[in-house]
Amino acid sequence: MKRSFLLILAAGAGLAVVPWLGLPAFYESILYLVLHWVALATSWNLLSGYSGYFSFGHGAFFGIGMYTTATLATRFDIPFLWTLPAAAVVAALFGTLLGAVAFRVQAVRAELFSLLTLAATFVVATIILNTPIDGGLGVYMSAVAVPQIGPTASGTFYLLALGVAVLTVLASLAVYHSRFGTGLFAIHDDEDVAEVMGVPTYRFKLGAFALSCGLAGVVGGVHALFVSYVTTGDTFTIAMPLTVVLMSVLGGTRHWAGPIVGATAITLLLYAFTGGDSAIIGKGMTGLVLIVVILFMPEGLLGQALKWWNVRRGAPAASSAPVHVAVADEAQKPVGITGEVLLRAEGVRKSFKGVHALRGVSLEVRRGEILGLLGPNGSGKSTFINVASGHYAVTAGVIEFEGRRISGVPAHRIARGGIARTYQIPRPFAHLTVLENVALPAMFGAAALDRRTAEAEAWQWLAFTGLTERAHALPAELNLHQRKFLEFARALASRPQVLMLDEVLSGLTPSEIDEAVALIRRIRDQGATIVFVEHVMRAVMALCDRIVVFNRGEVLAEGAPHDVMQRPEVVSAYLGQAMEPEAPAAPTAASSAVGVERELAHA
Numbered sequence: 001m002k003r004s005f006l007l008i009l010a011a012g013a014g015l016a017v018v019p020w021l022g023l024p025a026f027y028e029s030i031l032y033l034v035l036h037w038v039a040l041a042t043s044w045n046l047l048s049g050y051s052g053y054f055s056f057g058h059g060a061f062f063g064i065g066m067y068t069t070a071t072l073a074t075r076f077d078i079p080f081l082w083t084l085p086a087a088a089v090v091a092a093l094f095g096t097l098l099g100a101v102a103f104r105v106q107a108v109r110a111e112l113f114s115l116l117t118l119a120a121t122f123v124v125a126t127i128i129l130n131t132p133i134d135g136g137l138g139v140y141m142s143a144v145a146v147p148q149i150g151p152t153a154s155g156t157f158y159l160l161a162l163g164v165a166v167l168t169v170l171a172s173l174a175v176y177h178s179r180f181g182t183g184l185f186a187i188h189d190d191e192d193v194a195e196v197m198g199v200p201t202y203r204f205k206l207g208a209f210a211l212s213c214g215l216a217g218v219v220g221g222v223h224a225l226f227v228s229y230v231t232t233g234d235t236f237t238i239a240m241p242l243t244v245v246l247m248s249v250l251g252g253t254r255h256w257a258g259p260i261v262g263a264t265a266i267t268l269l270l271y272a273f274t275g276g277d278s279a280i281i282g283k284g285m286t287g288l289v290l291i292v293v294i295l296f297m298p299e300g301l302l303g304q305a306l307k308w309w310n311v312r313r314g315a316p317a318a319s320s321a322p323v324h325v326a327v328a329d330e331a332q333k334p335v336g337i338t339g340e341v342l343l344r345a346e347g348v349r350k351s352f353k354g355v356h357a358l359r360g361v362s363l364e365v366r367r368g369e370i371l372g373l374l375g376p377n378g379s380g381k382s383t384f385i386n387v388a389s390g391h392y393a394v395t396a397g398v399i400e401f402e403g404r405r406i407s408g409v410p411a412h413r414i415a416r417g418g419i420a421r422t423y424q425i426p427r428p429f430a431h432l433t434v435l436e437n438v439a440l441p442a443m444f445g446a447a448a449l450d451r452r453t454a455e456a457e458a459w460q461w462l463a464f465t466g467l468t469e470r471a472h473a474l475p476a477e478l479n480l481h482q483r484k485f486l487e488f489a490r491a492l493a494s495r496p497q498v499l500m501l502d503e504v505l506s507g508l509t510p511s512e513i514d515e516a517v518a519l520i521r522r523i524r525d526q527g528a529t530i531v532f533v534e535h536v537m538r539a540v541m542a543l544c545d546r547i548v549v550f551n552r553g554e555v556l557a558e559g560a561p562h563d564v565m566q567r568p569e570v571v572s573a574y575l576g577q578a579m580e581p582e583a584p585a586a587p588t589a590a591s592s593a594v595g596v597e598r599e600l601a602h603a
């Protein structure tokens, strides 16, 4: 990051000499437009490219910036440069207000968010047009003094655009390399999982939106003086957000530099063909390039180039992993089953539009134990995990963790508090590598590590789950067994006190099941408390200290595995026939704790 930061500053300083080269004003204007679009596309990408919330309302925030500057400079005689921070603040405030409403509503995602932001553009345009802000006449800015930054007016505009572009790109770079950026990329891939892994999704989206809008506002402020006559017709067009989207997509939305590439390419292409019929040829060629890129390079020009470069260079070797990080800390020392209640559910109900998935479930999870949740399909086991991890809100009842109520608490805070879960069908972040997938919960879960330490720790969990060789692969390149183990590694990386495993063995071969059982033992022996939903009885009997059997959303039986499995009500509702009494006994909690710590230390 430091290198990129210096590179951007050096490029900015180098480009700042252009106005003194004595180029015709025409070239300075073209360069102004390139930088103008670079700043707009980069600011859009901060929210939309990183988090996947495609905004078609960027024109609204850009326009708010234009009108803020125009109004302050013409009606209140505020010097132009002083109006720019105001343009940023007003646009950011408007974005925050819109985001505060839009991001609260779960249903407003994907195309609904795009439509909402597009609608916001027209609402803003209508308000401005029909109030004294514009009044239908537009705002003339020809009387506003252009600050003397460059040797000429066109040089000044160029320098202003350069400054804003550098500021925007630096902001985008900083977010890209931050914990905030990692959270946004996770939101892009699977927002619900990101929240359950500890990412404060609402706050992150709102922050990214405010920053994106604020930067668009500054660009608008500069552009108001550049065009010198501001009208709603020219400002609030659908063409503007569309252009910005296409520029970012062309360059690549998953990299901070993607919009720079896209904006430069499209602006130069359009301006290479100006005048007469060639303008149409320019637009046609731009469209053609876009179609080719979208069809054959979905990651954009820069994304494709980086992929090609990584393949040529060869993926970073697994040996680049740090040699040792102490994964097992005080909180993970083997504790054995203490009898202390860690998690308590009291009368928990969960309904889905008439389907009563949980009908007053009460149960306790004790520190250090492996508690098996069993029951026929549809009996409510996964729903219990979903409500305990905050994925769903309870309809009624209370869940407490370490004596504190967690029902009603946002999922990211529950994760931070020390509860982690896996998904029955693995839900990795598709565009993050295996290593990044594991580092994310280490950053946002109970461990709350900084980015570098989290990555170092992720290597340890990859070694623990046998995934080291796949660290730089994308989840799509893993087989089912590896994807299940990735789920384990992610849950473990957050250093949870309670780990909820939802059918982690389904779909695995017998030898893979043996491996997974051994892994679960190692995890428990480290002191984690485990809630284990499973149908594979061999594993249940081998691992569980206690069992709770669900049936139709209620607790049917609970107790020691051998005792519960013989009960007639369990046999008739779930097993069909009684289990053999000589099934293997569950191991004790601290049986091999020392061995596991040793393994981790050498991993």
Ligand SMILES: Nc1ncnc2c1ncn2[C@@H]1O[C@H](COP(=O)(O)OP(=O)(O)OP(=O)(O)O)[C@@H](O)[C@H]1O
Pocket: 352, 355, 356, 357, 375, 376, 377, 378, 379, 380, 381, 382, 383, 384
């Ligand atoms: N998001 C949802 N919307 C509607 N109904 C749901 C939802 N999630 C679960 N259900 C319903 O709640 C009931 C309990 O489902 P749940 O997945 O908790 O059962 P389960 O015991 O985990 O089953 P399985 O062993 O098959 O995974 C089922 O009738 C299911 O259809």
